[in-house]
Amino acid sequence: MQPSAPLRRVATLAATALAVVAAVALSPHSAGASAGQKLVVNPTTSEAAGKVRKAGAEPRKVRFDDSTLAATMVTLNASEPIPGTAWVPDPRVNKVVVTADPTVTGAKLTQLTTVLKPLGEKVKLERTDSELKMYLSGGDPIHGSNVSSVRARCSLGFNVKRSGKPDAFLTAGHCGNRVTSWSTSDGGAEIALVPEGGSSFPGNDYAIAEYNAGAPEHPSEVNLYDGDAQPIAAARDAVLNEAVQRSGSTTGLHGGTVTGLNATVNFREGQVTGLIKTDICAEPGDSGGPLFSGTDAIGLTSGGTGNCTDGGTTYFQPVVEALTAFGATVG
Structure with missing residues (x-):
């Protein structure tokens, strides 16, 4: 049996606080930390290891x-995007x-090999059996409305609020x-509209839609x-x-489980950086849906590989970044 949401949240926040203390004490002699049954910190020197143990x-x-790992990410992000690939510290x-999906073959595989070779042991290549794709096809479903040309x-x-503006919801960019015009049913009456500048993709993967005056109730x-x-x-960042x-x-x-932070994914539609990597499955239509832990909002479904029959990997846009971009809050 899993612990209750409040207990999981307390444990997560405690681990996060300890990670911050350890990071401050170790910098620059650390290589990340992860929260599990016990916080694990990766020091690069014996002196730093002693400080971790003492903490x-x-x-x-x-x-x-x-x-070093951050510089490796910078190098990869600056390379020519290869659709079907992703990387994460x-x-x-x-x-x-x-990660490279089955579409990365021939010239694409040669291109990837050329990029990775100079990075040596700082990178590890893994292959997936299914294609890396966006889950566009939806929490509750949202559809293109009766005034939308796209179905x-x-x-x-997540439902959000902004000072002096209509209530709104977040979804994928x-x-x-x-x-830009959304309904609760396929081709139904419009309930929300994406405002000018209210969607960001590629680079990011978030969008906001403002509710109409006659929209259904929309609790947090x-x-x-x-x-x-x-x-x-509330909203917060994910913890490894x-x-x-x-x-x-x-x-x-x-x-x-959250298996990676600050991931870069090269979808066919474009590159997205700063994503949360998980071992949770998802399928087309789940795009934009909420990633959460207890009462905390964490992310928005972007895309991934696999399905919910055989399992898969899904990447999420951090919700704090989206909230900041739109001056919005949850709760």
């Missing part, structure tokens, strides 16, 4: 520090893990780019697809190895 965390001495293996379906992320909560809902009171859940209109509620 109550578990040291695991590694070769590459944070600045992984403290568990002390490398930047590069796409996505998922509502690759949804907001294509559909997430549909759990069991007849109940999870209230959302924490337990999280996501909700989407195609596959409902699914849970898993």
Whole structure:
């Protein structure tokens, strides 16, 4: 049985606080930290390892520090995007893990190999069995309305408020780019409209849609697809190895773990940076849906590989970045 949401949140926040203390003490001789049963910090020197142990965390001495892995990410992000690839710093293996899907063959694979070779042991290449794709096809489903020329379906992320502006909801940017008028049913009456400048993709993957005066009630909560809902009171950044859940209109509620932070993904539609990587499944139509932990909003569904029959990997846009961009709050 999993601990209650409040207990998980307390444990996560405690681990986060300890990570901050350890990072301050170690800088620049550390290579990340992860929260599990016990906080693990990756020092690069014996002196730093002693400080970690004294602070109550578990040291695991590694070769590459944070600045080295960050520089590796900068190099990869500056390279020509190769659709079907993704990369993320992984403290568990002390490398930047590069993922390539089955479409990366021939000239694309040669291009990727050319990019990775100079980086040597700082990178690790992994292959997936399914294509890396955006989940555009939606929490609760949202559809292109009766005045929209696009009949796409996505998922509502989080309901938000902004000072002096209409109530609104967040969803994925690759949804907001294509559909600017939303309804609760396919081709139904408009309930919300994406304002000018209200969608950001590629680079980011978030959008905002402002509710019309006659829109249905929109409390700050997430549909759990069991007849109940999870209230959302605040927003924060993800913590590596924490337990999280996501909700989407195609596959409902699914849970898993945060397996990476600051991931870059090269979709066919464009590159997105700064994403959260998880081992949670998702499918087309789940795009834009909420990633959360207890009452905390964490992210918006972007895309990934696999499905909810065989399992998969899903990437999420951090919600704090989206809230900041639009001057919005949850709860």
